Amino acid sequence: MPVSPITPPFTNRFFGLLLVGLSAGIPLYAQQPKANDSTTPLHLLKPDYPVPYGQPKVEEVTSVLHRIYNYLDANTPTQLIDRETKKDIPSGGSFNANAIFKPGDFRLISYEWGVTYMGMLLASQATGDARYANYTHKRLQFIAEQVPYFRAQVTADPHANTPMRSVLAPHALDDAGAMCAAMIKASRAGGIKTDLRPIIDNYISYIQTKEFRLADGTLARNRPQPNTLWLDDLFMSVPALAQMGKLTGDRKYYDEATKQVLQFSKRMFNPQKGLYMHGWVEGMSIHPEFHWGRANGWGILTAVELLDVLPEDHPNRPAILELLRAHAKGLAAQQSGSGFWHQLLDRHDSYLETSATAIYVYCFAHAINQGWLDPLAYAPATLLGWNAVATKVNSTGQVEGVCVGTGMGFDPAFYYHRPINPYAAHGYGPALLAGAEVINLIKSHTFEINDSSLQLVKKK
Numbered sequence: 001m002p003v004s005p006i007t008p009p010f011t012n013r014f015f016g017l018l019l020v021g022l023s024a025g026i027p028l029y030a031q032q033p034k035a036n037d038s039t040t041p042l043h044l045l046k047p048d049y050p051v052p053y054g055q056p057k058v059e060e061v062t063s064v065l066h067r068i069y070n071y072l073d074a075n076t077p078t079q080l081i082d083r084e085t086k087k088d089i090p091s092g093g094s095f096n097a098n099a100i101f102k103p104g105d106f107r108l109i110s111y112e113w114g115v116t117y118m119g120m121l122l123a124s125q126a127t128g129d130a131r132y133a134n135y136t137h138k139r140l141q142f143i144a145e146q147v148p149y150f151r152a153q154v155t156a157d158p159h160a161n162t163p164m165r166s167v168l169a170p171h172a173l174d175d176a177g178a179m180c181a182a183m184i185k186a187s188r189a190g191g192i193k194t195d196l197r198p199i200i201d202n203y204i205s206y207i208q209t210k211e212f213r214l215a216d217g218t219l220a221r222n223r224p225q226p227n228t229l230w231l232d233d234l235f236m237s238v239p240a241l242a243q244m245g246k247l248t249g250d251r252k253y254y255d256e257a258t259k260q261v262l263q264f265s266k267r268m269f270n271p272q273k274g275l276y277m278h279g280w281v282e283g284m285s286i287h288p289e290f291h292w293g294r295a296n297g298w299g300i301l302t303a304v305e306l307l308d309v310l311p312e313d314h315p316n317r318p319a320i321l322e323l324l325r326a327h328a329k330g331l332a333a334q335q336s337g338s339g340f341w342h343q344l345l346d347r348h349d350s351y352l353e354t355s356a357t358a359i360y361v362y363c364f365a366h367a368i369n370q371g372w373l374d375p376l377a378y379a380p381a382t383l384l385g386w387n388a389v390a391t392k393v394n395s396t397g398q399v400e401g402v403c404v405g406t407g408m409g410f411d412p413a414f415y416y417h418r419p420i421n422p423y424a425a426h427g428y429g430p431a432l433l434a435g436a437e438v439i440n441l442i443k444s445h446t447f448e449i450n451d452s453s454l455q456l457v458k459k460k
Contacts, residue, residue, distance in 0.1 A: 078101075100162075176207055216263060229281075273330055294359070358434040
């Protein structure tokens with residue numbers, strides 16, 4: 001059901017612990033606040049924070065990541081079954097036209113799961129726990145092993161209703177980009193026995209030669225109107241191109257990736273607000289400029305992914321870095337007092353949304369850790385955002401408060417009333433990325449409560 005535009009989608013809202021000065025030698029989460037009453041002096045009144053306030057401990061962040069991992073590992077099986085009999089199909093057998101992936105809570109092949117695979121890889125690096133990377137390795141290995149099994153079927157009918165259609169015959173950037181970037185990252189990191197390069201090359205070929213483009217080469221769609229740009233498509237293309245540049249050393253991929261970011265941005269980035277509009281249609285003189293939260297997440301995540309591998313001497317690097325900083329400034333100005341960001345960023349009566357918040361947390365934390373953003377300005381907002389996200393990971397490991405898949409709208413009601421659901425796959429990869437990078441942030445910086453406010457004081 002759609003949520004009320006004025007009701008945050010909290011399902012487990014609780015009040016946080018009071019954090020007191022480190023100068024007294026008291027740990028950040030050590031004391032429970034005493035209740036305020038009519039006899040409490042004004043200068044001793046305690047804040048009533050809607051989420052925990054202050055620096056989380058590494059073990060607390062890790063616990064959240066573990067819950068997500070345990071839930072996903074148990075609910076995303078790697079097995080072929082017969083769609084009619086529901087029986088397992090053993091590997092190496094003759095082709096069964098009824099073969100499907102054993103259903104779980106989420107699909108193994110989707111742009112959302114490309115982000116999840118990347119999040120698992122980063123969580124493994126941040127925590128030192130190989131289970132996260134093994135999650136990605138196992139599933140990408142499984143997908144690669146199905147290529148020869150399904151190839152003839154998809155070749156005969158590129159529109160066949162098969163779980164491997166989007167791998168062997170992608171029809172949209174959603175099919176290709178995020179999965180491709182995840183496969184390249186996994187290949188570069190090692191741990192996958194099967195060669196993923198043929199799949200990677202097929203994805204890149206689609207992005208480079210088959211996706212529809214405007215006259216100047218900007219990646220576009222012909223829906224909902226002809227010659228339409230979706231901000232989402234930056235993430236569905238540019239990180240894969242950038243990773244391909246890193247994998248091959250061929251600078252043409254960096255050139256194409258930076259070109260896409262700059263050409264999207266000149267049409268869709270509002271420099272006064274520091275925000276992107278969700279959609280742009282060629283020929284429209286006035287655009288409604290709905291600054292949808294998750295689309296802006298894909299935009300800033302694209303910049304971060306690109307800067308991670310873009311050579312220092314690339315001529316477009318300064319422009320991409322400037323764009324990242326302008327976008328981060330615009331986003332930080334829209335953060336709510338609870339740490340979340342809104343479904344429509346600059347419309348604060350729209351609901352608070354988890355997936356966008358998690359993406360911003362990751363991007364801010366990573367940009368701080370890379371030296372692209374000032375930690376004094378952005379680290380407190382980053383930790384506030386993480387504490388908010390952590391409240392939305394329930395006891396089973398599901399990520400709550402996530403907007404379902406969303407097309408481009410031309411009126412506010414469309415965005416205000418998009419449903420939220422823990423089975424919206426968009427929340428899991430961002431939550432993993434956010435938690436992993438917050439662990440890195442906590443390990444590399446020192447924070448304290450100063451005059452009741454969380455502040456970064458110095459680098460370790």
